[in-house]
Amino acid sequence: MGMANERESIHGQWSSPTIFVLAASGAVIGLGNFWQFPSLVASNGGSAFLLVYLVCLAMIAIPLMMAEVLMGRRGGHSPVGTLRALAREAGRHRSWLIVGVLAVLVGFLLLSYYSVIAGWTLAFMVQSARGAFAERPAQAVAGIFGDLVANPELLLLWHTLFMVMTVWIVSRGVRSGLELAARYLVPALFGVLLLLDGYAMNTSYFEQGLTALFVPDFSKITLNTLLLAMEYSFFTLTLGTGAVMAYGAYLPKGGSIIKTTLAIVIADTIASLLAGMALLPLLLSKGVEPVTGPGLVFQTLPIIFGQITNGTLVGTLFFILLALAAWTTLIALAEPAVAWLVEGFGMTRRKAAWWVGLFAWVLGIAAALSFNLWSVEPYLLFGKTFFYRLDYLTSHIMIPVVSLLLAIFAGWVMRRESVAEELGAGRGLVFRSWQFLVRYVAPVAVLIVFLHAIGVIHFE
Numbered sequence: 001m002g003m004a005n006e007r008e009s010i011h012g013q014w015s016s017p018t019i020f021v022l023a024a025s026g027a028v029i030g031l032g033n034f035w036q037f038p039s040l041v042a043s044n045g046g047s048a049f050l051l052v053y054l055v056c057l058a059m060i061a062i063p064l065m066m067a068e069v070l071m072g073r074r075g076g077h078s079p080v081g082t083l084r085a086l087a088r089e090a091g092r093h094r095s096w097l098i099v100g101v102l103a104v105l106v107g108f109l110l111l112s113y114y115s116v117i118a119g120w121t122l123a124f125m126v127q128s129a130r131g132a133f134a135e136r137p138a139q140a141v142a143g144i145f146g147d148l149v150a151n152p153e154l155l156l157l158w159h160t161l162f163m164v165m166t167v168w169i170v171s172r173g174v175r176s177g178l179e180l181a182a183r184y185l186v187p188a189l190f191g192v193l194l195l196l197d198g199y200a201m202n203t204s205y206f207e208q209g210l211t212a213l214f215v216p217d218f219s220k221i222t223l224n225t226l227l228l229a230m231e232y233s234f235f236t237l238t239l240g241t242g243a244v245m246a247y248g249a250y251l252p253k254g255g256s257i258i259k260t261t262l263a264i265v266i267a268d269t270i271a272s273l274l275a276g277m278a279l280l281p282l283l284l285s286k287g288v289e290p291v292t293g294p295g296l297v298f299q300t301l302p303i304i305f306g307q308i309t310n311g312t313l314v315g316t317l318f319f320i321l322l323a324l325a326a327w328t329t330l331i332a333l334a335e336p337a338v339a340w341l342v343e344g345f346g347m348t349r350r351k352a353a354w355w356v357g358l359f360a361w362v363l364g365i366a367a368a369l370s371f372n373l374w375s376v377e378p379y380l381l382f383g384k385t386f387f388y389r390l391d392y393l394t395s396h397i398m399i400p401v402v403s404l405l406l407a408i409f410a411g412w413v414m415r416r417e418s419v420a421e422e423l424g425a426g427r428g429l430v431f432r433s434w435q436f437l438v439r440y441v442a443p444v445a446v447l448i449v450f451l452h453a454i455g456v457i458h459f460e
Contacts, residue, residue, distance in 0.1 A: 009076040009249050011339055011349070012174040017255030023182035024247050024260075025267040026328030028237045029189065031117065033268070034322060035297045038276035039290035040232060042212040045220035050213075052226055056233035057265060060445040063437040064239050064403060066261045067410035070422040072248025073257065074414075078339035079103040079242040082249060083409070090415050099405045103242035104336045106398045108356065110241060111333040112363035113390050115166065118326035119158025120298060121319050123148055128315035133306035141306050145298040149371040159364050166330040167357035170338055171350045174250050181331055189324040192317050193271065196278035199314055209280035212290075213273065224458075231449050235395070236268060238329065240403035242336030249339075257423055258430065278318075282308065297322065334360070363390075400450035404443055411439035 014020040041049050074089075075082025083100035087093065124144075127133070133141050148154055169177045200206050238244060251260065282304050283290055291300065297318075305315030334356055341352035366374070370387035373379075381389045410419070420431050451457045 010343065011250060013250045013252050014179060015175065017252060017260050019179050019182055020247065020251045020255060021260050021263045021267065022186045023178055023328075023332070024244060024264045025271075026182055026186040026189070027243050027247060027332030028264060028268045028329075029186075029271045029325050030236075030238070030329040031121075031297075031322060031326060032232075032236060033272045033325065034275045034279070035294060036292045037232065037236070037272040038213070038279050039292045039296065040228060041276060042280055042290040043220075044225050044228060045217040046212060047214045048216035048218045048221050049225060049229060051216070052221060053229040053233055054269075056226075056229045056445075057269070059437060060230060060442050061233040061237050061239065062261060062265055063434055063442050064234075064407060064446075065237050065244060065265065066257055066423070066434060067406060067438050068239065068244040069248035069251065069257050069261055070419060071406070071410055071414070072245035073251045073253070074418055074422050075245075076249050078249070078343055079245045079336050080340050081343050082245060086409070086414055086418070089418060090413055092413055096409060096413065099402065099409060100242070102398065102402050103240065103245065103406070104340050106394055106402055107241040107243055107333045107336045108360060109363070109390060109394050109398075111166075111330060111337075111356075112360040113367035113387060114326070114330060114333065115162045115360065115364050116155060116159045116368045116387075117294070118162045118323070118330060119155065120145075120148065120294070121322040121326055122161060123154065123158050124298060124302065125316060125319035125323055128302070128305065128312060128319055131312050133302045133315055134312055136306055138303045138306075141303045142299045144302065145294075152369055152372045155368040155371065156365060159368050160361065162326070162330065163357050163361045163364065165327060166334055167353050169331050170334045170356075171353035173349055178247075178250075178331060178335065181328065185324055185328050189321060189328070190271070190274075192321040192324065193274045193278065195317055196314065196321065197274055199310070200278045200281045203281050203285060203308075205281040205285040206277075208284045209277060212280050212284070213276045227448070227452055230445055231452070234403070234446065234449055235399070236272075237265065238332065240399040240401075240406065241333060243332035245406075246336040246339055247332065396453035397450075400446050400453065404446045404450070407438050407443045407446065411435060411443075 014023065071082055071086060072079075075085045077085060078100070080097050080100035084094055084097040087096040127144060132144060169181050171177065172180070200209065251257070279301070280290065282301065286304050286307070288300055288304070301318065302315060305311040305318070308314065334353070337356045338349065338352045341347045341355065342349055347355070367387045367390060369379075370385035375385055379386070419435070423431055423434065448457065
């Protein structure tokens, strides 16, 4: 079979590059944009941190994302099929497909436990809509989250619902499922964000929120700040999970990889900034120090929603926003495994989607039980819960390792002619700049992120 035929995706294509940008933006805009980015910026120098972050995006994340998109489009298959085809085109050993297998596995593992977290957003959306936060003591509101995660039946209910929602979309195919979701869910996400920003603009602390985001404090820029910026720029784009590569396989040949990648990164950054503009005024109005993680969105913010004017509406909108962000990310994480089953095992898309969903759901049960029934011995793994170990394995080890291998493959293994053709940049400055960054700068940065994640290095 010739390479030209190999590159024809059997799954279909996005109807336009714009739809690809929408779909990929939905993939990369996740819960971290809301529970991590605003606090990171506010606590590490405002726009001084933003400047460092943007440099990290340009030097590390954008070259890596371009690599995944161009590999996906060049191969036209799931990450496994794409690595196999591109290795063959370059005259290299087919064992490179193992990197594709690892990428699919990362996406699948993330799907299994991210669905549990996503279920929390639905649970809190319902709680907020029924006025559970309004005019209640702060301790009682903060306890709602603890009650939720301590209840295995409730966690499994919301986990199941989110997994079914995800599989239903993915099973419908590229045009009728993934694209339809991108057309409506991503604009809805930004619409809700703008509504929340509109509310924040009418509070007396909006200017203070803008100050925390955009006024620079270079005294807070340290080596550790640089490391935080590197890590966030790397993890925010869902790199190393197979999702970007799988979506890139459906990008029409006429679409510019450079322009679409920049558009996706800009959309992700705008979403993060809009989140900061919406959330920081609320935190500052109650004298709350910005913190990161689930505690911010599931404990601190519900207390604030219970105290502010129209808090029930604002809180409900906020958790709708989180649910949309989680949903679009889960859809993208499921796609690589589904595409692989269709290509490699001859399954129909519908059957492949439900099998992926079933196995991810079962694994997710173990993750959900980690918060309650399995949070004690003998269910712990070397002193930690199953959820903790799964999250550590994927985020701290597998994602950096897969990204490093993909950078090596794109920079050193793929044929230069193939890369230049996909980038549409010939052998000019753009091509040489990308090649230098993906060969030398990005791998070193990812290695530093990896070594920091596993505790080998640390900067004060």
